[in-house]
């Protein structure tokens with residue numbers, strides 16, 4: 001798939017449903033008793049894998065219409081038959097393992113080649129500390145694995161890195177553990193699990209702890225099905241907004257974007273870089289603040305991104321790096337070692353892809369610096385970028401191609417559907433020149 005420099009982008013767009021909330025709505029719906037009707041569910045491959053897992057664990061799962069799903073929970077997970085294949089989804093597999101650990105089931109988990117490379121002990125160790133048993137079917141710390149749950153006791157877990165996936169897995173297991181489970185984070189990570197647990201009727205405590213917080217949950221609380229409205233994903237909205245910032249003459253509005261402050265670090269960073277990015281129509285939807293975001297082509301300047309902001313934009317550094325390539329001066333991104341264990345080693349792949357397109361990048365163990373040249377066409381482009389099947393690496397380089405002097409091609413564009421089905425159609429609707437070949 002190839003992106004070329006063309007005319008200005010304009011128009012309204014709607015981002016697909018938030019991926020984090022979509023996984024959680026399905027999983028909590030399957031753990032609860034009663035009906036959970038979801039609207040705005042992301043119908044990307046990652047979330048569809050979680051929907052199949054919810055079905056395998058005994059919940060009723062029906063698609064009622066576009067983004068409208070009904071989950072009928074029977075108050076817990078049942079013994080599944082067959083392997084729970086989570087595809088490409090780290091969030092799906094880690095949260096499902098946490099949920100399954102609380103029930104007397106034995107479940108085999110697996111995923112695609114990328115997910116099989118990602119660390120699982122970060123979740124398996126605390127869950128084992130609560131009493132779950134793990135058998136590594138291949139290499140230790142990696143999928144495939146078999147989990148046997150049930151009979152858990154609460155733990156107090158202190159995280160060194162803020163990770164919503166680890167926190168959520170422990171809290172979901174803690175729902176069915178004896179005692180009060182707590183997770184302490186050095187800085188707050190996204191709190192969708194806490195918010196959604198409350199919407200399903202559970203009490204969740206939050207106490208300040210240094211720069212971060214301590215989240216507590218009493219075991220034995222029952223969940224009751226509830227309607228969930230999933231707003232637009234800020235991590236996906238970032239791509240059309242980024243395109244508007246770097247393609248001259250553009251103005252794009254993405255409607256209905258979730259603005260949870262633990263997810264909006266990129267927007268803050270772009271504003272510091274001089275981006276003309278405004279929010280209108282702020283409102284509440286699905287227990288989250290939502291707004292319409294408008295980005296206009298802007299003269300950007302490099303900044304030093306505070307490492308403490310990493311948790312609120314960890315998935316957005318690839319697209320930030322793409323826009324930084326068009327900013328005058330250096331954009332310094334540090335304290336982001338976690339990027340190396342996402343769907344791919346995102347620091348290495350962004351550095352390689354940008355360098356192949358003629359951008360100056362300095363890679364470090366836990367970060368990278370992109371030095372841009374301001375103005376349209378200041379980036380050479382003219383490369384085929386290796387994405388290792390990582391959706392965000394692919395989309396970030398396609399955005400780069402929309403303002404680079406020469407076209408940019410990405411391999412494996414099919415993987416974009418894991419988080420953003422309809423990305424290419426949406427971008428073309430705004431006027432982007434993205435061709436399949």
Ligand code: S3P
Nearest residue numbers: 020091162163164165166314315
């Ligand atoms: C997610 C948490 C983040 C993020 C991922 C989604 C979640 O991972 O990168 O895409 O929904 O909880 P970590 O918790 O491992 O940082």
